[in-house]
Amino acid sequence: SQTIHQWPATLVQPVGSPLSLECTVEGTSNPNLYWYRQAAGRGLQLLFYSVGIGQISSEVPQNLSASRPQDRQFILSSKKLLLSDSGFYLCAWSDFQGPRSGNTIYFGEGSWLTVV
């Protein structure tokens, strides 16, 4: 069966420090990968998605970046964190086959980031 792992689960970082969140998926190949952010009490905001190695689509201009160095690995990074980067970050994957397939999206357990 497929599993998704995301780490670290919690981190507190000072303003201006770098960030690296990692996500790996097991049990599938060539998944579509996603990073979402959820601010406290808010909805899910799509940050990045990837349909293949090295293919990254950015949804929101910001000081975050994403990379996909391997088929089932997705990394979210920042060189200098801002206070506004605080939130709950969720990695997700799907086996999307086409617009009519109806495949669902599966989420990791999330990473709580507090920028102080």
Added chain:
Amino acid sequence: SQKIEQNSEALNIQEGKTATLTCNYTNYSPAYLQWYRQDPGRGPVFLLLIRENEKEKRKERLKVTFDTTLKQSLFHITASQPADSATYLCALLTSGTYKYIFGTGTRLKVLA
């Protein structure tokens, strides 16, 4: 611009009653719509999917309707229980892309 709205931010109901949550969308022509449940501090979990040619879908105590004319989906939980308390999110896959867009969610609380 494309938008998904869930009308109620929070909904409190008595145990045993039916909870009805609403999802409206604009400027989309989705092939299907999905509903997810999110517990505090956890990632959303898939519940139900309904396709554009389906008017209604059921799964145990859950029922989803989809009206592409009104651009609306309704999500019902019958015989609600305190364990149903959670945030419920609707989601669409934007046409021609791989992007799943989520509504802001409705926080349901079932009172014992």
